[in-house]
Amino acid sequence: MGGESVQTPLLFSRMNTTWIEISRSALKHNIKQFKQLIGPDILLSCCVKGNAYGHGLIESARIMINSGVDWLSVNALYEARELRETGVTAPIYIMGYVPLEDLHEIPDLDARLVVYNMETLKRLEEIGREIKVHLKLETGNNRQGIRDEDLPAVKNFLANTKFVQLEGATTHFANIEDTLDHSFAMSQLEKFNEMTADLDIKIKHCANSAATILFKKTHFDMVRVGIGVYGMWPSPETRVSVERETNREIELKPVITWKTIIAQVKNVPSGEYIGYGCTCRVNRDSRVAVLPVGYYDGYDRSLSGRAHVLIHGKRAPLLGRVCMNMIMVDVTDIPESKLEDEATLLGRQGEEKITAEQMGEWASTINYEITTRINERIPRVLA
Ligand SMILES: Cc1ncc(COP(=O)(O)O)c(C=O)c1O
Incomplete structure (x- = not known):
């Protein structure tokens, strides 16, 4: 294989699975x-x-x-x-x-x-x-x-x-x-x-x-x-x-939006478990979306079972534990969800939004930590 250059698709592929938009x-x-x-x-x-x-x-x-x-x-x-x-x-x-x-x-x-x-x-x-x-x-x-x-x-x-x-x-x-x-x-x-x-x-x-x-x-x-x-x-x-x-009126506009795409949508029958530790068991026939983001990316493990993400402008609750590189969310009530649809982890989608403050509450921390700990390797794209 001498002389062949080594291709590193890492940045390109990450660009497509999770990215940060900076307004x-x-x-x-x-x-x-x-x-x-x-x-x-x-x-x-x-x-x-x-x-x-x-x-x-x-x-x-x-x-x-x-x-x-x-x-x-x-x-x-x-x-x-x-x-x-x-x-x-x-x-x-x-x-x-x-x-x-x-x-x-x-x-x-x-x-x-x-x-x-x-x-x-x-x-x-x-x-x-x-x-x-x-x-x-x-x-x-x-x-x-x-x-x-x-x-x-x-x-x-x-x-x-x-x-x-x-x-x-x-x-x-x-x-x-x-x-x-x-x-x-x-x-x-x-x-x-x-x-x-x-x-x-x-x-x-x-x-x-x-x-x-x-x-x-x-x-x-x-x-x-x-x-x-x-x-x-x-x-x-x-x-x-x-x-x-004070008599000041100050309006602050969040700059960050963190997005990913759906990597799989599957039907899970009532009574089955989702994810590591079998901590979550669905009590209805469910549709579950897998998102390729996890604690390695800075999506804290303490968000497990607490957070929501936004898909088609609706809230999809997390199911089970946050993994190193994946999370699973409930899209039973978002039937139009399909492979590679965009999901917003932080920020606005349609009429809904997830703020760093809300994520901070879910993860028992502060907004500062939520945004600061988003992995540096995730591309920041100017929007
Ligand atoms: C020394 C110092 N100055 C200024 C700041 C900015 O603080 P804030 O993000 O609350 O505006 C910080 C943040 O921690 C700091 O450590």
């Missing part, structure tokens, strides 16, 4: 909503970490930049690298940890880095190339962040650096989207103001989607919006708070 117009609409909310003087940084919350890093970043987004926030170095390699020139802010041995890559990527420990600062200075950093300050989340008592040493170090330039200061809210009582978030804001009072910085920022929507006083010089820009609300509490605490 360009919905993404643009959401960006416009946030730009109107913050006004022209505040930078809009969109969070594209986690494969742009599952929406596709490159596909989403391009639309964002073309729609006037100022900065992109990523978690990791590899995401910054991928953006630069595809020609994105906008400022990139890295919010996660970069190992000491990889820090030398940052100047070439012209990325900004969040810093919250002395080891990172020292190594950056040793690299001997100009680099802009943003200090992450601990205000109550106890995740990343420099504590009050450690700040003087950091300030002292930065006062004497030749290459490391302090551009920004930042913090992150712990529970702003989890509650109708925003007193803890306001105490974090107060602490942030205290800690930054004598810092000479250009860009102060702390607002995620919920803070951006709810409290203008959190906007400072830049906001870092994630979930909202993808057309999802941070939480039901944020929706209630916006009505109670």
